[in-house]
Amino acid sequence: GAVVSQHPSRVICKSGTSVKIECRSLDFQATTMFWYRQFPKQSLMLMATSNEGSKATYEQGVEKDKFLINHASLTLSTLTVTSAHPEDSSFYICSARNVRGGFFGPGTRLTVL
Amino acid sequence: DAKTTQPTSMDCAEGRAANLPCNHSTISGNEYVYWYRQIHSQGPQYIIHGLKNNETNEMASLIITEDRKSSTLILPHATLRDTAVYYCIVRVASSGGSNYKLTFGKGTLLTVNP
Numbered sequence: 001g002a003v004v005s006q007h008p009s010r011v012i013c014k015s016g017t018s019v020k021i022e023c024r025s026l027d028f029q030a031t032t033m034f035w036y037r038q039f040p041k042q043s044l045m046l047m048a049t050s051n052e053g054s055k056a057t058y059e060q061g062v063e064k065d066k067f068l069i070n071h072a073s074l075t076l077s078t079l080t081v082t083s084a085h086p087e088d089s090s091f092y093i094c095s096a097r098n099v100r101g102g103f104f105g106p107g108t109r110l111t112v113l
Numbered sequence: 114d115a116k117t118t119q120p121t122s123m124d125c126a127e128g129r130a131a132n133l134p135c136n137h138s139t140i141s142g143n144e145y146v147y148w149y150r151q152i153h154s155q156g157p158q159y160i161i162h163g164l165k166n167n168e169t170n171e172m173a174s175l176i177i178t179e180d181r182k183s184s185t186l187i188l189p190h191a192t193l194r195d196t197a198v199y200y201c202i203v204r205v206a207s208s209g210g211s212n213y214k215l216t217f218g219k220g221t222l223l224t225v226n227p
Contacts, residue, residue: 044217104156
């Protein structure tokens with residue numbers, strides 16, 4: 001099946017720093033990408049939907065100025081957690097999709113000290 | 114999208130069939146039933162989906178009741194590697210676009226025991 005990669009797989013940073021997470025669709029062009037986060041022992045929560053070349057649509061309660069999403073090409077979307085704090089520590093998962101279907105990335109574990 | 118209800122957890126013996134139920138009593142006629150699973154600390158993996166008819170692929174079978182208010186995912190011969198959280202999701206059929214959202218519930222933690 002199609003492959004979606006995320007980089008880095010794991011990141012530890014100090015409070016107040018910004019962290020960028022990349023999501024790539026390796027063998028297909030993704031017209032839409034989704035970003036989820038998952039806290040321990042909880043389900044995935046959709047953060048935002050992004051279409052290539054346009055602004056992301058954020059879910060209610062997700063701060064767009066804190067979680068910057070860029071979807072500059074059909075194979076790459078980035079999520080930047082700005083001024084990260086310990087409460088932003090979570091498992092961030094992207095999903096890349098086209099009209100034929102969608103696939104999830106392996107996730108990025110963010111730990112903010 | 115219609116809400117789904119799944120048991121919190123289930124156990125299954127290795128080699129036996131695992132039958133995971135899902136209730137979606139408010140499902141609409143144009144909503145598909147999707148199943149994903151998530152192995153610990155990994156991204157979700159697509160398993161199968163269906164609208165009205167039963168479906169089978171190399172991973173599993175999906176049985177949808179005639180009234181479409183519930184479904185069962187069947188893993189015919191569970192292995193230890195099938196231990197995961199299984200999510201049942203219903204979503205509106207799109208006109209072919211890719212913009213539809215998948216809303217995850219709490220899922221069922223299936224533990225396959227040796």
